[in-house]
Amino acid sequence: MSDCELCGRIRSAQFMVSLDGVTLNVCSNCSGHGVFVSKIPQKPRYKDVREKQLQVKDVETEIDLVDDYSPLIRAARENLGLTIEQFAGKLNEKANLLKKIEQGKMTPTEKLGKKLEKFLGRSLFQKIKLQDIGTKKPDSKALTLGDIVTIKKGRIT
Numbered sequence: 001m002s003d004c005e006l007c008g009r010i011r012s013a014q015f016m017v018s019l020d021g022v023t024l025n026v027c028s029n030c031s032g033h034g035v036f037v038s039k040i041p042q043k044p045r046y047k048d049v050r051e052k053q054l055q056v057k058d059v060e061t062e063i064d065l066v067d068d069y070s071p072l073i074r075a076a077r078e079n080l081g082l083t084i085e086q087f088a089g090k091l092n093e094k095a096n097l098l099k100k101i102e103q104g105k106m107t108p109t110e111k112l113g114k115k116l117e118k119f120l121g122r123s124l125f126q127k128i129k130l131q132d133i134g135t136k137k138p139d140s141k142a143l144t145l146g147d148i149v150t151i152k153k154g155r156i157t
Contacts, residue, residue, distance in 0.1 A: 070104035076120040
């Protein structure tokens with residue numbers, strides 16, 4: 001909304017009227033002073049626009065390591081009857097690195113994870129959908145930073 005161009009009332013212009021050949025934006029009280037042209041379309045309020053922006057949207061999918069990867073790797077290696085050193089030799093990796101991964105002290109890189117998947121024949125990665133959940137609407141009774149500042153200064157309003 002804009003101000004009435006006839007009486008000056010703030011944010012009340014809702015109509016367009018023609019007065020002596022000039023088109024003016026006027027409020028409902030002043031709309032009878034000229035020839036009605038049209039109604040001014042209302043823009044959506046900020047609150048309505050903000051609510052639409054906060055809706056949940058699917059962003060993308062991401063590949064992530066499964067939570068129980070270390071016991072899976074150890075069990076698959078033991079099923080093949082290999083020691084850590086033999087396993088490391090077949091994968092062309094260091095034994096210490098594989099030992100730490102089996103103990104859960106370290107997570108494998110994506111490249112090493114793919115290599116382990118291929119050799120062991122087990123899936124170590126899962127697809128996860130990432131979602132943009134937006135922000136939570138502030139509680140109307142919650143304190144704001146401005147409230148805290150005024151309380152500390154001793155001017156509680």
